[in-house]
Amino acid sequence: MPQNPAITISRSLGSGGTEAGFLAARKLGWPFCDRRILRMAADAMGHSSAGLALQEERPCGFLNQLANILGFGSPEAPFVPLMELPMYSRDLFKVEREVILKLVAHAPSVIVGRGGFFALKGRPATLHVRIDADPAWRAGSLVERGKAPDLETARKAVASSDRDRAAFIRAISGLDWRDPGNFDLILDASQGGIEGCAQAIAAEAGRRFGLGAA
DSSP: OOOOOEEEEEEOTTSOHHHHHHHHHHHHTOOEESHHHHHHHHHHHTSOHHHHHTTTTOOOHHHHHTHHHHOSSSTTSOOOOOOSOOOOHHHHHHHHHHHHHHHHHHSOEEEESTTHHHHTTTOTTEEEEEEEOOHHHHHHHHHHTTSSSSHHHHHHHHHHHHHHHHHHHHHHHSOOTTOGGGOSEEEETTTTHHHHHHHHHHHHHHHHHTOOOO
């Protein structure tokens, strides 16, 4: 039986990748999987999603101090306070990977974040996308969209997020999150914005999976 097609989207802070993934999923008529994965993993582990949220791509240093402004796990998601005892990120990642595999087995899906490019690495019917942009542009985008109070705060958050996210992915997967070889499509959010990224993703999915005009 043919596999359901799937798209994983890795995004840097300030790139608008979560929103682009949502729009791409809407264009394709596919389920959009972001916080849903965390909730399902939480149910599987018997813990609240609020507690587990802090274990995903857990920030440190300056970004940790700004968590109440920017949030993390999903860069555009609101901050949620720790409600349960911490769990090891590696344990959560393992459960989330199992959840991702179940989701894509059930239906075509757009998976944003959650190490999806690693969880589905080597899976044939999968399009791996990375959405990025120049750090200065991303900092400006955070301020523009009300995700940071000023440019200096945004610049520091972007730098910390890039460093911490790369360290986290390397620790749990052994892969370099910044290596373009991990992705089939790399998009610059400063060229065409969120809508442009969403359109490019839907178009590539249509071409790759034979979906007709997206």
